Every structure is written in structure tokens, then in C-alpha cells.
Amino acid sequence: MTTTKPVLIVGAGFSGAVHARLLAEAGYRVDVIDVRPHIGGNAYDHVDANGIRVHAYGPHLFHTKNKPIADWLRQFGTFVDYTHKVRALLPSGIMAPLPINLDTVNLVFGTSYTTPEQVADHLARVAVPIAKPANAAEYLYAHIGRDLTDLFFRPYTKKMWQFDLEDMASAVVKRIPLRSDRTDTYFADDEIQMMPRDGYTAVFQRLFDHPLITVALETAFDRAMLADYAFCFNAMPIDAYFDFSAGELPYRSIRFHTRTITDAPAQDWSVTNYTDSGALTRETRWDCLPHHIVQETGRRTITAEEPCDYRDNNRERYYPVKTADNRFQAIYNKYKAIADESSSEMAFIGRCGTYQYLDMDQVINQSLASARRWIAARA
Ligand SMILES: Cc1cc2nc3c(=O)[nH]c(=O)nc-3n(C[C@H](O)[C@H](O)[C@H](O)COP(=O)(O)OP(=O)(O)OC[C@H]3O[C@@H](n4cnc5c(N)ncnc54)[C@H](O)[C@@H]3O)c2cc1C
Known part of the structure; x- marks a missing residue:
């Protein structure tokens, strides 16, 4: 360890927490701040008045x-196996497996295929x-x-992103899996699917539980803070840090609508996608996730999601917007160049610091690598 001043970490989500933990384990004093009143960033969860664990920012x-x-994360909590399933509610009222699989094709086209080869032939x-697809459509x-594109993806994409499929980059839909067999699990290609038994917030409590880490909530970043620190890992939106001087980086946000039901039917999936052109994209039955009935009250909580522009939702930034012409990526690249030139004592991290959608495993992976590089450079 070469510094006496502590390190400042802006953001108590996964990017900040992983950096904080590794630096503290390497002997550095770390102060974590977050403008929100809770730790966990967008992975924060809590138990609601129905006794149900709810993820505050979507499942x-x-x-x-x-x-x-996964092994690194398991040090900070007990994780249980979980297989995620999603159903799509079609405008006709049919509830179809998603990703599209053999049964989805049969339900939509009225066919009675029984083999993957028949489905592959049909598709x-x-x-x-189209030899070289230029956009998502x-x-x-x-x-x-x-038919399948316009049924499953056209209205959904419009309400999710406010763009037509023709305006979206292929990259956005390339990740959508397609199955010609009966597999009806959402992340079938990932060998590891798990859920923290006691919730994500408990995992964050353990990540921050180190004598060299302090956490201050409801504390917004201020440039004047930097004088007290040797270095800053910063998960705040990079455009906001630079006062939007190169333009604004847009995000899609979500308004959450929560309701209580008492006569919940049994179902083996937790998320239902709405493919119609209404305002909502999906809803989550929290009790269908493992260990999410924390106290039995007979009541169940359902949260529906209504996408919107982040400026219409208190500047809650969720999904960076990717267009076919990469115009927002070009703005981000300008900020990245300014950041690289202007300070060797600050690194932007995480979803909003680097303007990319990152799943939790990706942000943990990037943050472990970044913190290890930083520590090694000062050893
Ligand atoms: C709706 C939704 C669903 C998702 N579902 C999944 C999923 O199923 N599986 C999966 O793997 N990933 C999922 N993700 C992605 C997951 O949320 C991210 O991987 C993770 O949150 C990224 O962590 P982060 O630290 O980069 O950002 P965040 O979790 O957003 O943390 C950043 C923190 O910085 C704080 N901050 C920002 N600006 C300031 C400031 N000026 N001063 C102080 N603090 C500040 C914020 O308050 C926030 O708490 C989902 C994301 C969303 C939006």
C-alpha cells in the first residue's frame, strides 16, 4: 500500500461494492458514498408489507x-439454485413460452411439430x-x-425503447435466444443460475462488512470531496460528471406499478411479458422466485413495468440507449476521451460510468479486473 489518503467510491451498487471489497482486502481505506438511501444500487431488494421480498428496480x-x-460472489451469502422461466401473453390471450421454442411455434402457427428439425425447417x-442485416428488424x-418478429418483438420494442426495430442495432436483439426444442428456461445457455437466499441487500451488507470500509448513504458526489482522497472510482453517470458538455446520454427508465393479490394461482414462472401495444412490458410475481415469501400473510405482490424516458422518471437511469447508427456511443466516446486526458486519479466504473448495459456477472467481472489492476499497479 502506497497511499495514506483513503479511496473514494461513488456508488454502492455492484461496481462500487466489488471495488471497495478488493481494495479493503488489499489494505486500502475506502469511503463509499451513494445518493440513494440504501446500498445495493439497482440490485437492492427489501421485504414489503405483504411479507414478500421485492426487488425495488425490477427482477x-x-x-x-x-x-x-459465481464462486467469488458465494463468499458473501448463501445462494440457491434457480431456473428462470418467462411466458409471453399474446394479444390473443395465449400464454406462450419465451424464448420462442417448439411449443411457441405450435401455439402461434397452429402446427403440431414434435421435433427440432421440423421447427428449424419451418423457421x-x-x-x-437478408444476407447482411443492417438493423434489429x-x-x-x-x-x-x-410473423414472429411482429408478434413478439415489434410492439414490445417500441414501448421498451420508443424506437422501431428498424432504428435499433442488431446487437440489441442478437442476445435473444431462440430454441427449436421444448426447452422453456430463459437462460438455458448459462450453467449457473442462482438467487441469494436472504436477498441481494444481505449480500451487499457482507460485501461492505470490512473494518476498512465506511458507507455514507444519501450523500451525493461533490467535486470538492476529491481533495481528501488519493483516488476515486466513480459509478455516477459520466455525462453528469462533465456537466453534459458533450451532450446528454439518454437512458430508458421504468415506472413500477405494484399491486397485491390474495387469490394467486399456482404458476411455475415468475415473469410474464406483455407483447401487445399497451404501456406495460412485463410483470413479476415475486412469490414465484425462491425464498421470496419471507413471511406468510396470504397476500402476494405483483409488480408491472412501464418503460419511459429517464427524464420522465426523476432521472432514474436504467438502460443505455443503443441505436443502429451508434450516435450515443459516439457521445460516450467523447466523454471517455476527456476523462482519460483530464485525470489519472479517477476511473469511471459500472453501468452509468461506462454507458453500457451490464448484467451483474459482467459488472462483477469487470470490477474485479479493474480493482486487481489498480492494486497491482501500486504494489
Ligand atoms: C430493470 C433492470 C433489471 C435488471 N435485471 C438484471 C438481471 O436479471 N440480471 C442481471 O445480471 N442484471 C440485471 N440488471 C443489471 C444490474 O442492475 C446491473 O448489472 C448492476 O446494477 C450494475 O451495477 P452498477 O454498480 O454498475 O450500477 P448501479 O447498481 O446502478 O449502482 C450505481 C450506484 O451509484 C449511485 N450514484 C449515481 N450517481 C451518484 C452520485 N452523483 N453520487 C452518489 N451516488 C451516485 C446510484 O444511486 C447507484 O446506487 C438489471 C438492471 C435493470 C435496470
Whole structure:
């Protein structure tokens, strides 16, 4: 350790918590601040008045192919196996498996296929021949044809992003899996799917539980703080840090609508996607996630999501906006260049610091690598 001043970490979400933990374990004093009244960032959860554990910023499902990341995280809580399932409610009232699979194709087209080969043949027949898809619409047309694209993805994408599929980058839909068999689990390609038995917030409490870490909530970053610190890892929005001098980086946000039910039917999936052109994209039945009935009250909580511009939701930034022409990425690149030139004592981290959508395993992976590089450079 080469410094006597502590390190400032802005943001008590995964990026900040992982940096804080590694630096403290390496002997550095760390002060973590967050403008919100709780730790955990967007992974924060709590138990509501119905005795149900609710994720305050939408359902957080941990899934990864990266076993070392899962093993690292397991040090900070007990995790239980969990297999995520999603159903799509079609405008016709049909509840279809999502990702699209053999049963989805049969439900939509009235076919009675029984083998993956039949489904693959069907999709090959309806696919539109487009050699080099230039946007999300062309990518989907080339893979699943117009009917499935327009039913499952066109209205959903419009309400989620306020863009037509033609204006979206292919990258946004490339991650959507497609199955020709009966597999009806959402993250079937990830060997590890797990849920913290006592919730994410308890995991964060353990991450921050170190004698060299302090955490101050309801504390917004102020440049004057920097004088007291040797270095700053900063998860705040990079455009806000630079007073939007190169333009604003837009985000989609979500308004959450929560309701209580008492006659909850049994179901083996937790998330239902709405494919119609109404305002809502999906709803979560929290009691269908493992260990989410914390106290039995007979009541169940459901949260529906209504996407909106982040400026219409108290500047709550959730999803960076990716367009086919990468115009916002170009703005981010300007901020990154300014940041690289202007300070060797600050690094922007996490979702809003680097303007990219990151799943939890990705942000943990990046943060472990970043903190280890920083520590090694000062050893
Ligand atoms: C709706 C939704 C659903 C998701 N579902 C999943 C999922 O199922 N699986 C999955 O793996 N990932 C999911 N994610 C992604 C997951 O939330 C992120 O990987 C994770 O939150 C990123 O951590 P972070 O530290 O980068 O950002 P955050 O968790 O956002 O933490 C950043 C923190 O910085 C604080 N901050 C910002 N500005 C300031 C400031 N000026 N001063 C002080 N503090 C500040 C914020 O208050 C926030 O608490 C989801 C994300 C969203 C939005």
C-alpha cells in the first residue's frame, strides 16, 4: 500500500461494492458514498408489507457461464439454485413460452411439430433472405420471419425503447435466444443460475462488512470531496460528471406499478411479458422466485413495468440507449476521451460510468479486473 489518503467510491451498487471489497482486502481505506438511501444500487431488494421480498428496480436474476465469478460472489451469502422461466401473453390471450421454442411455434402457427428439425425447417421457410442485416428488424426477419418478429418483438420494442426495430442495432436483439426444442428456461445457455437466499441487500451488507470500509448513504458526489482522497472510482453517470458538455446520454427508465393479490394461482414462472401495444412490458410475481415469501400473510405482490424516458422518471437511469447508427456511443466516446486526458486519479466504473448495459456477472467481472489492476499497479 502506497497511499495514506483513503479511496473514494461513488456508488454502492455492484461496481462500487466489488471495488471497495478488493481494495479493503488489499489494505486500502475506502469511503463509499451513494445518493440513494440504501446500498445495493439497482440490485437492492427489501421485504414489503405483504411479507414478500421485492426487488425495488425490477427482477434481478443472476445467471452466468463464468464459474469463478459465481464462486467469488458465494463468499458473501448463501445462494440457491434457480431456473428462470418467462411466458409471453399474446394479444390473443395465449400464454406462450419465451424464448420462442417448439411449443411457441405450435401455439402461434397452429402446427403440431414434435421435433427440432421440423421447427428449424419451418423457421427456414418463413425467414426473409437478408444476407447482411443492417438493423434489429432485418436481423429478426432473417432468423424468424415477419410473423414472429411482429408478434413478439415489434410492439414490445417500441414501448421498451420508443424506437422501431428498424432504428435499433442488431446487437440489441442478437442476445435473444431462440430454441427449436421444448426447452422453456430463459437462460438455458448459462450453467449457473442462482438467487441469494436472504436477498441481494444481505449480500451487499457482507460485501461492505470490512473494518476498512465506511458507507455514507444519501450523500451525493461533490467535486470538492476529491481533495481528501488519493483516488476515486466513480459509478455516477459520466455525462453528469462533465456537466453534459458533450451532450446528454439518454437512458430508458421504468415506472413500477405494484399491486397485491390474495387469490394467486399456482404458476411455475415468475415473469410474464406483455407483447401487445399497451404501456406495460412485463410483470413479476415475486412469490414465484425462491425464498421470496419471507413471511406468510396470504397476500402476494405483483409488480408491472412501464418503460419511459429517464427524464420522465426523476432521472432514474436504467438502460443505455443503443441505436443502429451508434450516435450515443459516439457521445460516450467523447466523454471517455476527456476523462482519460483530464485525470489519472479517477476511473469511471459500472453501468452509468461506462454507458453500457451490464448484467451483474459482467459488472462483477469487470470490477474485479479493474480493482486487481489498480492494486497491482501500486504494489
Ligand atoms: C430493470 C433492470 C433489471 C435488471 N435485471 C438484471 C438481471 O436479471 N440480471 C442481471 O445480471 N442484471 C440485471 N440488471 C443489471 C444490474 O442492475 C446491473 O448489472 C448492476 O446494477 C450494475 O451495477 P452498477 O454498480 O454498475 O450500477 P448501479 O447498481 O446502478 O449502482 C450505481 C450506484 O451509484 C449511485 N450514484 C449515481 N450517481 C451518484 C452520485 N452523483 N453520487 C452518489 N451516488 C451516485 C446510484 O444511486 C447507484 O446506487 C438489471 C438492471 C435493470 C435496470
